[in-house]
Amino acid sequence: MALALPRISMIPPAGSAEPVSADRIIAARRSLEGYRWLLVLRFALLNLTCLALVGAVWAQGWLDEMIATDSYHLIKINLAVFVAGLVICGARVARLSQELNQLEAEVPAEGTRTAAYLAQTRRLDSGARALMAESLKMRLGVRLGTIRHIANTIVLIGLVGTVIGFIIALSGVDAAAATDAAAITPMVSTLLFGMAIALYKTLVGSVLNIWLMMDYRLLESGTVHLVTGIVDRGEAEHARL
Numbered sequence: 001m002a003l004a005l006p007r008i009s010m011i012p013p014a015g016s017a018e019p020v021s022a023d024r025i026i027a028a029r030r031s032l033e034g035y036r037w038l039l040v041l042r043f044a045l046l047n048l049t050c051l052a053l054v055g056a057v058w059a060q061g062w063l064d065e066m067i068a069t070d071s072y073h074l075i076k077i078n079l080a081v082f083v084a085g086l087v088i089c090g091a092r093v094a095r096l097s098q099e100l101n102q103l104e105a106e107v108p109a110e111g112t113r114t115a116a117y118l119a120q121t122r123r124l125d126s127g128a129r130a131l132m133a134e135s136l137k138m139r140l141g142v143r144l145g146t147i148r149h150i151a152n153t154i155v156l157i158g159l160v161g162t163v164i165g166f167i168i169a170l171s172g173v174d175a176a177a178a179t180d181a182a183a184i185t186p187m188v189s190t191l192l193f194g195m196a197i198a199l200y201k202t203l204v205g206s207v208l209n210i211w212l213m214m215d216y217r218l219l220e221s222g223t224v225h226l227v228t229g230i231v232d233r234g235e236a237e238h239a240r241l
Contacts, residue, residue, distance in 0.1 A: 039100065039222045043093045046218065047086070050211050066200045069193065074161040075204050078154055082208040085150035089215045092143070096222045103229040113140075117230050118237060129238070133231045140223050147219065151212040158205015162198045169194025 057063060070076065102108040108115035117136060121129045172190025174183065 039097045039218070040093060042218055043090065043215065046214060047211075050214075065196065066204070069196045069200055072161070072164060072197075074157060074164070074201055078157045078161075078201075078204055078208060081150060081154055081157065082212060085147055085154070085212050086215065088150070089147050089212070089219055092147075093215075093219055093222065096219065096226060099226055100222065100229070103226075103233060113226070114230050114233065118234055121234050121238070129234065133227070133234075136230065137227050140227060144216070144220055144223060147212065147216045151209050151216060154212065155205050155209045158201050158203075158209075161201025161205070165194045165196070165198025165201060167194070168197060 066075065099113055102112045102114045105114075108118065113136070117132065121132050124132065169191045172187050172194065174187060
């Protein structure tokens with residue numbers, strides 16, 4: 001999956017001797033310096049806010065009926081998938097913050113993407129450096145795809161629950177017994193139970209998908225900053241050679 005990065009203009013065209021603007025490099029560094037310290041904080045603040053909202057809904061007793069209708073454990077499965085995605089996203093946010101910190105280090109630590117990119121592009125021309133920048137963008141974009149796939153899986157599980165709910169609702173309807181007053185009550189009860197399953201599963205899947213996608217967007221934004229910062233630093237060091 002490719003990142004939606006802006007066109008990297010810090011790399012001059014092949015054969016061009018145009019120097020890299022020092023003002024642009026300083027501005028980019030300052031932007032990254034302010035951003036890197038906020039990434040983990042934003043992630044924590046976002047998820048704590050969501051948890052607080054869930055806690056408020058729980059305290060109102062609005063989740064009791066939802067839990068009572070989870071006879072097929074689809075909500076539990078959805079929650080497990082969501083938690084797995086959130087843990088993976090959190091780990092990558094922490095790693096991304098460390099990588100962003102290395103952008104400002106005098107000598108980037110071995111094993112970081114900044115150090116690897118600078119070593120690989122040190123003696124390359126502008127065209128080869130542009131290809132390396134595109135390769136870096138693609139590699140990081142593929143890693144982001146895992147979180148997006150998990151978020152999509154949450155929606156699919158919710159849709160499965162919706163289908164099951166409608167099957168339950170319709171299975172209790174007997175047209176031949178519609179004129180029997182004694183049969184109406186159980187049919188209505190089954191219909192309402194099935195509809196509750198369908199709607200609750202849809203609701204849970206949608207809410208968890210939105211929650212995880214907000215984390216995904218935060219991670220994506222940080223990754224764009226990382227790629228831009230690495231490329232800018234590479235061009236700055238190349239200009240000094």
